[in-house]
Amino acid sequence: MNTDTVCIFPDTMPEAEILFPLVQVFEPIVYLRPVENDPPAGEDLSSLCREMIDQELIRFSCPAPLTENRDRFLQLVHDLQQRRDDYAGQLGHLSLAGLGRGGKTESKTSIISTLLKQTGIQSEQDEQQIMVLWQARVVLKLAEIFDREQRELQAGLERISDRENGLLHELREEGNQPFSLTRSLENAAGRTDGQLRQRLKAWSRLFALGTEQIPASTFITTSRDAIDLLLEQYGLEQETLPRALLELQLPGGHTGDTATEQRAAFQEDGAGLIKNLQELLQHPGNVNKQIHTALNGLHSEWADLLEHHYPARENSRCTLTLYFLPAIDPGRLFLQTFGHDEDDIRQKTKDAAGALVIGLLQEQAEISNR
Numbered sequence: 001m002n003t004d005t006v007c008i009f010p011d012t013m014p015e016a017e018i019l020f021p022l023v024q025v026f027e028p029i030v031y032l033r034p035v036e037n038d039p040p041a042g043e044d045l046s047s048l049c050r051e052m053i054d055q056e057l058i059r060f061s062c063p064a065p066l067t068e069n070r071d072r073f074l075q076l077v078h079d080l081q082q083r084r085d086d087y088a089g090q091l092g093h094l095s096l097a098g099l100g101r102g103g104k105t106e107s108k109t110s111i112i113s114t115l116l117k118q119t120g121i122q123s124e125q126d127e128q129q130i131m132v133l134w135q136a137r138v139v140l141k142l143a144e145i146f147d148r149e150q151r152e153l154q155a156g157l158e159r160i161s162d163r164e165n166g167l168l169h170e171l172r173e174e175g176n177q178p179f180s181l182t183r184s185l186e187n188a189a190g191r192t193d194g195q196l197r198q199r200l201k202a203w204s205r206l207f208a209l210g211t212e213q214i215p216a217s218t219f220i221t222t223s224r225d226a227i228d229l230l231l232e233q234y235g236l237e238q239e240t241l242p243r244a245l246l247e248l249q250l251p252g253g254h255t256g257d258t259a260t261e262q263r264a265a266f267q268e269d270g271a272g273l274i275k276n277l278q279e280l281l282q283h284p285g286n287v288n289k290q291i292h293t294a295l296n297g298l299h300s301e302w303a304d305l306l307e308h309h310y311p312a313r314e315n316s317r318c319t320l321t322l323y324f325l326p327a328i329d330p331g332r333l334f335l336q337t338f339g340h341d342e343d344d345i346r347q348k349t350k351d352a353a354g355a356l357v358i359g360l361l362q363e364q365a366e367i368s369n370r
Contacts, residue, residue, distance in 0.1 A: 063210025208331035252316030282331035
């Protein structure tokens with residue numbers, strides 16, 4: 001299958017609840033990594049994510065490689081995890097929710113800058129953009145640590161609940177139920193608004209200020225706020241607000257251990273429609289009405305195909321809403337929307353007239369409650 005590559009933002013760790021719907025029509029799915037040659041540890045991934053990695057449906061890309069400083073950065077992250085008491089004083093006022101609070105810039109006197117300087121990182125290069133990228137990497141790595149601990153805590157609570165309610169009963173009742181995008185969205189909702197803002201800022205800076213090009217023209221998130229802010233910024237710059245390009249129905253999950261087989265059968269049966277989707281994404285400014293009708297919404301030919309292979313009563317549903325933003329450079333838009341502060345770095349991305357497609361992945365129940 002030859003479809004446009006998509007990049008997930010601002011997450012840097014794969015989640016099956018997000019990936020499974022998307023790999024029905026996109027491959028590979030790209031995740032940014034704070035440092036090169038540092039894929040997620042297997043124990044931090046679900047079995048389905050590991051399976052998709054083995055099938056090369058997921059690609060990890062680092063837009064700002066550290067090269068000779070890579071080992072030093074990884075040692076810093078290791079120290080942050082292993083020597084928490086030693087860093088408690090330095091990190092006492094730092095949280096992903098509070099970093100940069102009140103619109104203040106992340107100057108060289110900020111907590112992360114001070115931490116990096118004490119580890120000897122800042123002494124080699126004093127250029128502000130270099131420092132901003134170091135800060136972005138640390139924030140994204142702290143976010144991964146935070147998410148891992150949240151998962152471990154949740155798993156512990158679930159084990160307690162299983163013992164209280166009877167593990168065998170729970171397995172009989174829930175063993176054949178599909179996973180749902182709802183769980184992933186609930187986890188995301190558990191993050192504070194401040195946490196999301198800082199992840200978006202760090203991700204955008206890594207993406208926009210890096211030297212390596214990301215092989216994607218479509219960027220997808222589960223955050224409605226992030227999409228709204230991007231559309232608002234685009235509207236301010238272009239003096240026009242784009243309308244939705246497409247609302248594509250996707251399966252919210254799968255049952256049993258047949259994910260690969262289900263996906264293969266779906267793609268074989270829907271090869272023509274998937275080719276139409278590819279054509280639409282390659283030429284979003286010139287949408288064929290017939291193709292749009294076949295793919296868009298709850299009562300389309302695509303929706304009928306989906307119901308045949310992934311019945312809603314068994315697999316649930318989510319919707320991918322896509323927006324086409326012409327005449328804008330992706331890096332510039334992300335940086336201006338999420339990564340720019342007053343008196344902050346001067347943007348060094350090319351101010352080229354490009355285009356991109358952004359997408360919001362939502363569970364249908366959430367859409368109906370809006």
